[in-house]
Amino acid sequence: MKRRSVLIFLTAVLSTAAVLGGCGDSGKNSVKLSESEQAAWDAAANDPYGKYPELVTYTCGYNLTNQGADTLAGTPYESDTAENNAYTRYLRELLNVQNENEFEAITGPDYDQKVSLCIAAQSIPDIMYVSDYATLVDLVDNDLIEDLTDVYNNLACDTVKASYESYGSDNNPINTVTFDGKIMAIPKTQLSDGQDFLWVRKDWMDNLGLEEPKTLDDLAELLRAFVSQDPDGNGKDDTVGLAVHPEVYGYYPNNTFAIDNIFTAFGAYPFVWITDENGKAVYGSVQPEMKDALALVHAWYEEGILDREFTSRTYDDVVAMISSGQCGAYIGPWWSPFNVAQTSTYAAKDAEWINISCPVGESGKINGINTKPYAGFVVVRKGYEHPEIAMKIVNVNSEYSKQDKSDATKEIIENQSIAYFNWPLYCEVQPGNNAEIMTGHVQDVLDGNADVSSLTTEEQSYYDAAVRFSEAEAAGQKAESADYSQYMSRVVSMKRMIDEPADFLTPSFFETTETMKVKWASLEKIEMQTILKIIVGEADLSSFDTFINDWNNAGGAEITEEVNEAIQK
Amino acid sequence: MKKMKPGTLVSQIIIWIVIILLTLSCLLPLLNMVAISLSGSEAVAANEVGFLPKDLNVSAYKKLLGDAQFWKSTWISVERVVLGTLINMFFTVTMAYPLSKSRKRFRAREVYMKLVIFAMLFTSGIIPLFMVVSHLHLTNTIWALVLPGAVPVFNVILLINFFKGVPEALDEAARIDGAGPITILLRVYLPVSLPALATVALFAIVGHWNDYFSGLIYMTKASRYPLQTYIQQLTVDLTQVTDANQLKQLAAMNTRTFNAAKIVVSTIPLLLIYPFLQKYFVSGIVIGAVKE
Numbered sequence: 001m002k003r004r005s006v007l008i009f010l011t012a013v014l015s016t017a018a019v020l021g022g023c024g025d026s027g028k029n030s031v032k033l034s035e036s037e038q039a040a041w042d043a044a045a046n047d048p049y050g051k052y053p054e055l056v057t058y059t060c061g062y063n064l065t066n067q068g069a070d071t072l073a074g075t076p077y078e079s080d081t082a083e084n085n086a087y088t089r090y091l092r093e094l095l096n097v098q099n100e101n102e103f104e105a106i107t108g109p110d111y112d113q114k115v116s117l118c119i120a121a122q123s124i125p126d127i128m129y130v131s132d133y134a135t136l137v138d139l140v141d142n143d144l145i146e147d148l149t150d151v152y153n154n155l156a157c158d159t160v161k162a163s164y165e166s167y168g169s170d171n172n173p174i175n176t177v178t179f180d181g182k183i184m185a186i187p188k189t190q191l192s193d194g195q196d197f198l199w200v201r202k203d204w205m206d207n208l209g210l211e212e213p214k215t216l217d218d219l220a221e222l223l224r225a226f227v228s229q230d231p232d233g234n235g236k237d238d239t240v241g242l243a244v245h246p247e248v249y250g251y252y253p254n255n256t257f258a259i260d261n262i263f264t265a266f267g268a269y270p271f272v273w274i275t276d277e278n279g280k281a282v283y284g285s286v287q288p289e290m291k292d293a294l295a296l297v298h299a300w301y302e303e304g305i306l307d308r309e310f311t312s313r314t315y316d317d318v319v320a321m322i323s324s325g326q327c328g329a330y331i332g333p334w335w336s337p338f339n340v341a342q343t344s345t346y347a348a349k350d351a352e353w354i355n356i357s358c359p360v361g362e363s364g365k366i367n368g369i370n371t372k373p374y375a376g377f378v379v380v381r382k383g384y385e386h387p388e389i390a391m392k393i394v395n396v397n398s399e400y401s402k403q404d405k406s407d408a409t410k411e412i413i414e415n416q417s418i419a420y421f422n423w424p425l426y427c428e429v430q431p432g433n434n435a436e437i438m439t440g441h442v443q444d445v446l447d448g449n450a451d452v453s454s455l456t457t458e459e460q461s462y463y464d465a466a467v468r469f470s471e472a473e474a475a476g477q478k479a480e481s482a483d484y485s486q487y488m489s490r491v492v493s494m495k496r497m498i499d500e501p502a503d504f505l506t507p508s509f510f511e512t513t514e515t516m517k518v519k520w521a522s523l524e525k526i527e528m529q530t531i532l533k534i535i536v537g538e539a540d541l542s543s544f545d546t547f548i549n550d551w552n553n554a555g556g557a558e559i560t561e562e563v564n565e566a567i568q569k
Numbered sequence: 570m571k572k573m574k575p576g577t578l579v580s581q582i583i584i585w586i587v588i589i590l591l592t593l594s595c596l597l598p599l600l601n602m603v604a605i606s607l608s609g610s611e612a613v614a615a616n617e618v619g620f621l622p623k624d625l626n627v628s629a630y631k632k633l634l635g636d637a638q639f640w641k642s643t644w645i646s647v648e649r650v651v652l653g654t655l656i657n658m659f660f661t662v663t664m665a666y667p668l669s670k671s672r673k674r675f676r677a678r679e680v681y682m683k684l685v686i687f688a689m690l691f692t693s694g695i696i697p698l699f700m701v702v703s704h705l706h707l708t709n710t711i712w713a714l715v716l717p718g719a720v721p722v723f724n725v726i727l728l729i730n731f732f733k734g735v736p737e738a739l740d741e742a743a744r745i746d747g748a749g750p751i752t753i754l755l756r757v758y759l760p761v762s763l764p765a766l767a768t769v770a771l772f773a774i775v776g777h778w779n780d781y782f783s784g785l786i787y788m789t790k791a792s793r794y795p796l797q798t799y800i801q802q803l804t805v806d807l808t809q810v811t812d813a814n815q816l817k818q819l820a821a822m823n824t825r826t827f828n829a830a831k832i833v834v835s836t837i838p839l840l841l842i843y844p845f846l847q848k849y850f851v852s853g854i855v856i857g858a859v860k861e
Binding site for chain 1: 610611614615616617637695696699700703785786789790791792802
């Protein structure tokens with residue numbers, strides 16, 4: 001009796017397991033292809049834009065954006081999904097490939113977490129994007145990804161190859177993904193983000209009859225006037241000088257409101273690894289040049305020409321302060337017009353923002369810091385039978401879709417302008433100065449030196465925004481904020497970037513080392529505390545020397561060694 | 570009515586002030602959220618909105634109600650709360666009842682208790698948990714949201730302690746009348762434990778409704794996200810732009826009014842549930858059940 005119930009129980013468990021497990025491998029159908037069919041498949045696999053004879057479905061990790069579904073509501077694309085949207089339909093039409101998303105998540109920590117989960121579970125999708133170098137190394141070490149050397153050599157389109165080469169032979173992103181002579185991933189390029197500018201409210205400068213500043217002293221003059229002479233003309237002493245990011249500096253030039261430029265004007269390069277005169281890599285934040293810069297920032301803080309409350313403000317607070325019309329000067333990248341601080345003041349306060357190359361270093365130019373040439377990597381699962389699909393999609397992303405002027409690409413652009421973005425593979429390969437090149441083309445058309453048809457689809461969208469902006473302004477109206485942002489960044493601010501180039505320093509090291517994983521967070525904390533204390537005057541400038549010591553003892557010296565070793569490799 | 574002693578009066582005033590301050594600290598942020606959701610976006614960006622809307626407009630709500638994913642996610646959340654709470658309650662009650670009995674009547678009690686407490690103190694990391702769920706092929710199904718947390722250990726212990734407080738005499742009386750353990754649980758213990766059950770149910774409901782993390786981990790398709798995960802995705806920090814490709818996201822970043830509307834709408838169900846459960850929060854039902 002007892003035996004029988006055990007049997008029944010076992011049967012039940014096993015059948016449940018069979019039902020649940022039923023969704024596993026259903027076995028490869030090993031249909032023999034005829035010679036002509038095989039030839040068609042081979043031809044498709046060896047052509048950068050070859051279309052497969054039959055639909056190929058690949059699994060992938062999909063980068064979502066949080067401006068997703070909700071922004072599509074009420075547009076023709078409202079029933080689009082991450083597996084069926086303008087771009088995936090386009091790829092299906094062009095290459096006969098279809099993505100099946102093994103996971104979807106918002107670009108950033110959420111996506112990275114999904115990647116780590118699937119690596120831990122040892123089941124990675126056929127093709128996926130990984131955002132950091134350490135993960136790539138993990139994948140290579142665990143032999144989970146396919147060697148893409150042949151795929152790259154045979155199938156990368158000219159635009160892709162030329163774009164990688166434009167970074168120079170030392171800085172070529174392909175170097176980063178080459179392990180023992182094998183190309184293990186397709187790197188996504190990181191455009192040079194250019195230098196930070198001083199963004200100033202021109203309407204305030206005009207009210208006070210001020211000239212464009214250039215040096216640090218000019219900047220101090222301008223800020224002094226902004227603080228004391230009531231630039232907004234409301235009869236109240238309510239204006240703040242220079243806005244400052246609560247973290248002061250870092251992530252050049254992407255941290256809007258960070259004041260790295262003031263430091264680099266002194267030849268100090270905080271937050272990055274630089275090469276000293278002996279050719280050794282050293283950490284910029286612990287170099288003696290920092291002291292002069294800190295002395296000046298402290299003096300400005302004392303005088304009140306930079307925001308006296310910056311230590312207690314969050315990023316959102318800074319945006320709110322500028323949006324409310326209290327502040328008319330900050331340091332930010334060329335795309336700052338996209339920031340709410342500008343769009344809202346443009347619409348509601350009649351603000352007129354301009355970007356100025358200030359403060360300049362000894363050479364009379366802004367001292368900028370280069371970003372790394374690669375941003376992420378596309379990898380292919382080891383053993384996947386169509387590894388070339390990854391390369392072909394990157395080709396389409398980087399070249400084909402830009403030159404194709406069919407209705408399908410128009411649909412993509414329109415779709416993207418509503419909900420950025422819908423690529424199954426988050427990877428585009430562009431030359432480092434692509435933003436400048438595109439603006440050059442748009443400018444040519446605006447000046448009447450070239451025809452609209454010469455523009456790529458992406459450039460065309462910038463041109464259209466510029467036209468809409470000018471038309472609205474000419475009619476005495478405020479342009480749509482999206483058009484304002486696009487025109488001001490792509491045309492106005494970018495023009496300065498091209499006309500007034502900066503001196504760029506390329507950091508000697510971008511990645512993390514073993515000890516960094518453990519100790520970097522606390523080192524950054526010591527650094528930030530010291531810097532803030534010195535700026536607000538809680539600590540003396542001489543405490544910077546103590547900080548250098550503390551930093552070295554707390555692991556900084558060890559990490560510096562590791563960094564130098566890593567560079568030697 | 571008697572006149573209060575001065576000392577009592579002072580302490581009453583202090584108690585009231587503390588209660589009012591506590592209430593305000595809960596209420597004001599919510600009011601601020603409501604005001605933001607009803608204001609114009611420029612006023613919001615400039616932090617000009619306090620507890621009253623400025624440039625009143627309801628466009629955020631209009632947009633929200635037109636968003637298909639919002640409704641889908643809401644439905645998944647409702648499904649999860651109903652199913653999850655039922656499962657939680659079943660396991661909580663059936664586990665707490667035997668464990669509340671003395672060792673004389675349930676000899677292996679200590680072993681089970683130790684297991685329960687061990688499970689409460691130590692949990693596995695995300696990755697083992699994820700692997701178990703994914704190998705059972707539960708990802709992307711509603712079961713991934715309700716099964717991993719089917720036995721809320723903390724609630725079980727809460728209920729064990731409540732059941733222990735039920736007079737033993739009630740149990741004995743029922744047994745003398747010939748009731749079996751299941752009848753005793755259903756007809757005697759549950760009716761006298763309504764306040765405790767309401768509390769535990771509320772914990773389960775709130776827990777299921779507010780949990781965004783399991784949705785984020787176990788749901789690999791955004792279309793399967795429950796409401797809180799969907800909302801969490803909208804408030805992801807975009808302040809650090811790391812490449813120029815994110816420009817367009819930034820352009821649309823001024824969605825604080827929209828997000829506030831979502832938060833307000835997602836809190837409404839919980840606000841509605843409280844008053845319904847409140848009537849069960851009447852203590853002292855067991856008092857007077859036994860005369861000794």
